Each structure stands twice: as C-alpha cells, then as structure tokens.
Amino acid sequence: METIAGIKRFMDDNADGMIELQELLTSIPALAPENNGDGELKKANALKDWLIKRGFDNIDVYNAPDKRVTSGVRPSIVVTVQGLEKQAIWIMAHLDVVPPGDLSAWNTNPWQCVKKGSKLFGRGCEDNQQGLTSAVFAALYFVENNITPRYTIKLLFVADEENGSTYGVNWLIENTDLFNKEDYVIIPDGGDKNGVNIEIAEKNILWLRFHVLGKQAHGSRPDTGNNTYLASCDLALRINDFENKFNKTDSLFSPDYSTFQPTKHESNVEGVNIIPGEDIFYVDCRIIPTYTIEDVYAEVNKQCKIVEDKYGVKISYTSLQESESQQTSKDSKIVEILSSAIKKAHNQDTQCIGIGGGTVAGDLRRIGIDCAVWSTLDNIAHQPNEYCLIDNMVKDAVTLAVIFI
Ligand SMILES: [Zn+2]
Numbered sequence: 001m002e003t004i005a006g007i008k009r010f011m012d013d014n015a016d017g018m019i020e021l022q023e024l025l026t027s028i029p030a031l032a033p034e035n036n037g038d039g040e041l042k043k044a045n046a047l048k049d050w051l052i053k054r055g056f057d058n059i060d061v062y063n064a065p066d067k068r069v070t071s072g073v074r075p076s077i078v079v080t081v082q083g084l085e086k087q088a089i090w091i092m093a094h095l096d097v098v099p100p101g102d103l104s105a106w107n108t109n110p111w112q113c114v115k116k117g118s119k120l121f122g123r124g125c126e127d128n129q130q131g132l133t134s135a136v137f138a139a140l141y142f143v144e145n146n147i148t149p150r151y152t153i154k155l156l157f158v159a160d161e162e163n164g165s166t167y168g169v170n171w172l173i174e175n176t177d178l179f180n181k182e183d184y185v186i187i188p189d190g191g192d193k194n195g196v197n198i199e200i201a202e203k204n205i206l207w208l209r210f211h212v213l214g215k216q217a218h219g220s221r222p223d224t225g226n227n228t229y230l231a232s233c234d235l236a237l238r239i240n241d242f243e244n245k246f247n248k249t250d251s252l253f254s255p256d257y258s259t260f261q262p263t264k265h266e267s268n269v270e271g272v273n274i275i276p277g278e279d280i281f282y283v284d285c286r287i288i289p290t291y292t293i294e295d296v297y298a299e300v301n302k303q304c305k306i307v308e309d310k311y312g313v314k315i316s317y318t319s320l321q322e323s324e325s326q327q328t329s330k331d332s333k334i335v336e337i338l339s340s341a342i343k344k345a346h347n348q349d350t351q352c353i354g355i356g357g358g359t360v361a362g363d364l365r366r367i368g369i370d371c372a373v374w375s376t377l378d379n380i381a382h383q384p385n386e387y388c389l390i391d392n393m394v395k396d397a398v399t400l401a402v403i404f405i
Pocket residue numbers: 094127128161189381
C-alpha cells in the first residue's frame with residue numbers, strides 16, 4: 001500500500017507538470033491533410049524534446065511516408081522503459097486531433113489550453129492528450145524514481161488516428177515488427193465518467209451505398225415509370241428489418257443487438273411532380289460478432305432481388321467500410337491486470353463492455369493482440385469547448401503506474 005500512496009503523492013505533486021504538458025501539446029495543432037492540416041511532426045518533435053528533458057532515454061520515432069504534408073512524414077513515437085519481465089504492456093494514445101469546427105461555439109481559443117477551475121479547455125485536451133499525459137506521467141514515476149517497472153513499459157503515440165490510421169497504427173502493423181502477439185495494449189481513448197468500463201469488443205461494421213436505377217416519369221404517370229425512391233424506401237425498411245432476422249443478442253454491447261440503420265440519402269429530382277428514375281441511399285450496419293458480414297451480404301442480395309422484381313428497378317451496391325472484429329476475452333490477462341490496478345488504486349470494481357465499433361483496438365485485435373480501451377472521461381471529444389478534468393488525468397496516471405508495480 002505504501003507504494004500506491006507514493007504513486008498518488010507523485011501524481012499529485014506532478015499535476016502542474018501534467019497541465020504544462022497539456023499546454024504545450026494543445027498549442028501545436030496536429031491536423032491531418034484531410035482536414036487541411038500539416039500532420040503531426042511539430043507536435044511529435046515538441047513531445048520528444050519534452051520527454052528527453054524529463055529523462056526518458058529510449059525513444060524511437062517511426063515515420064510513415066505521406067507526400068501530402070510538408071515534411072513528407074507522419075511520425076509515431078515509441079518510448080520504452082525496460083521492465084523486470086519481458087512482457088510488454090503498451091499504452092497507446094494518438095497525437096492528431098480533429099479541427100475545432102465552428103469557432104463561435106468556443107468560449108476559449110481552441111489552440112490554447114485554458115485552465116478554468118478543475119478543467120482544462122482546448123482542442124485535444126481530452127481526445128487524446130488526457131490519456132497521453134496520464135501515460136507519460138505513469139512512466140515518469142519509474143524513470144524519475146529510478147524504479148524498474150515489473151512489466152516493460154511501451155508508450156506509443158501514434159499519428160493519423162482520427163482519419164483511419166493508415167499512416168498510424170495500421171502503417172506500424174504492416175511496416176514494422178513492433179508488436180508481438182504476447183504483448184498487451186491499453187488504449188486510454190474511450191471510457192466513462194467513473195473509469196470502470198473496460199472495452200474489449202466491437203461490433204462488426206458494414207456501411208453500404210445503394211444505387212437504384214429505374215425510369216423517370218411525370219408525377220401523375222407512375223404507370224409509365226419505375227419509382228426508385230419508392231423502391232429505396234422499401235429496401236431500406238427491409239434492411240432495417242434485419243434487426244429482427246439477425247436477432248441474437250450479446251449483453252456486452254449497448255444496445256445488445258445488431259443494428260441496421262438507413263442513414264444518408266442523396267437528393268434526387270428537383271420537382272415534386274417528378275417520379276425519380278435514380279436514387280442513392282446508405283445504410284450503417286453494426287453487427288453482433290456472432291454473425292459474419294457474409295451472412296449479411298447473403299440477405300442483402302436476397303432483398304435486393306425481391307425489390308428489383310417488385311418495382312422493375314436495377315439495384316447495385318458498394319461497401320464503403322467493412323470490418324469484422326475480434327474480441328479480447330473477458331478472461332484475458334490484460335483485463336485482469338487493468339481491473340486489479342483500478343481496484344488496488346481506487347477501490348473500484350470494473351465491468352467489461354463492447355461498443356458499436358471502428359477503433360484502432362479492432363486493428364490490433366485482428367492481428368491477435370489483446371487490447372483494453374479504458375479511461376476516466378466525460379466524453380466530450382470532437383465537441384466545441386472540449387475539456388479534460390484534471391482529476392481524471394491524475395487518477396488515470398495513478399492507475400497506469402500501479403499496473404507496472
Ligand atoms: Zn481519440
């Protein structure tokens with residue numbers, strides 16, 4: 001217990017240092033070229049300099065080439081603190097942020113970390129600098145106190161998380177041998193107010209774009225046309241009804257069933273008196289992993305055929321995104337390590353959960369690595385007036401340090 005008290009003291013004493021690191025990171029926008037940004041290099045360099053100044057001496061930078069940014073690279077940083085055991089536990093956070101959006105909705109400058117009471121406001125303060133800062137100070141506890149951690153600490157600060165990770169973790173997976181199947185990864189980039197939910201699973205994701213071709217006609221003469229909007233509506237309802245067909249549930253998830261939701265619809269004709277001969281709409285499917293995407297495709301094909309015959313239209317579709325996810329077991333060692341650290345440090349009981357899907361944890365689980373997504377946060381990422389609660393940042397730093405004692 002003395003060690004845990006020592007860790008808590010260290011983190012309390014270093015709360016100002018955490019705020020300073022947040023100030024530094026917030027002042028350097030790391031936006032992807034998709035958002036008219038110039039990437040992560042400046043922010044990565046500033047972080048690297050800071051880490052060196054504070055005594056970290058095992059830092060590697062991995063540069064994913066990307067011609068769209070001035071430097072030509074999207075950097076990810078790996079910081080290693082050798083442990084007594086070879087077992088590595090990674091703590092992964094991302095360097096990039098999303099744009100501030102409507103500036104008039106902000107009460108402060110998004111590119112300046114502003115402390116108001118118990119909160120730090122600024123773009124990136126929660127997503128993902130809170131987790132990044134907690135991870136850095138958890139490791140710093142061992143470095144500054146000259147204590148060898150039990151497991152090898154691997155901090156990973158990646159590029160390109162907000163736009164699909166092609167130049168971030170997916171590039172690292174494909175182009176380096178950084179990760180071993182035996183490694184564990186904690187991703188403090190998602191969580192709940194109390195910091196007790198450990199995310200271990202994602203639903204399978206399938207996004208479809210449907211293109212319906214029929215025959216345009218005057219609004220008064222449906223007998224001479226083939227109404228594609230009507231066909232689209234019918235098909236959209238049929239696909240939504242998959243929620244009753246693929247009806248197995250899994251209590252890990254909220255909601256605990258597969259969802260098939262028609263979402264976007266493209267504009268078709270200009271006039272109210274025109275029956276559209278072409279229609280395009282989209283469906284977002286989040287599928288309980290007991291079903292495969294193949295299962296869903298088979299049913300989609302069946303329903304397309306029925307609608308084609310009923311309305312005399314031609315339907316084609318393309319997938320905009322599809323990913324089948326692996327689950328980290330509830331009995332995985334990383335879940336046990338993390339939940340026992342939370343219990344020891346804060347006397348809180350945890351629960352395992354699943355989410356709707358589509359995070360970097362899915363990419364790592366697909367190559368066989370057990371991952372836990374967890375942190376204590378208010379979930380205001382991507383919103384105006386994004387903030388981090390200082391207490392959450394300090395609390396999670398304690399938990400992450402306790403993991404390694
Ligand atoms: Zn994030």
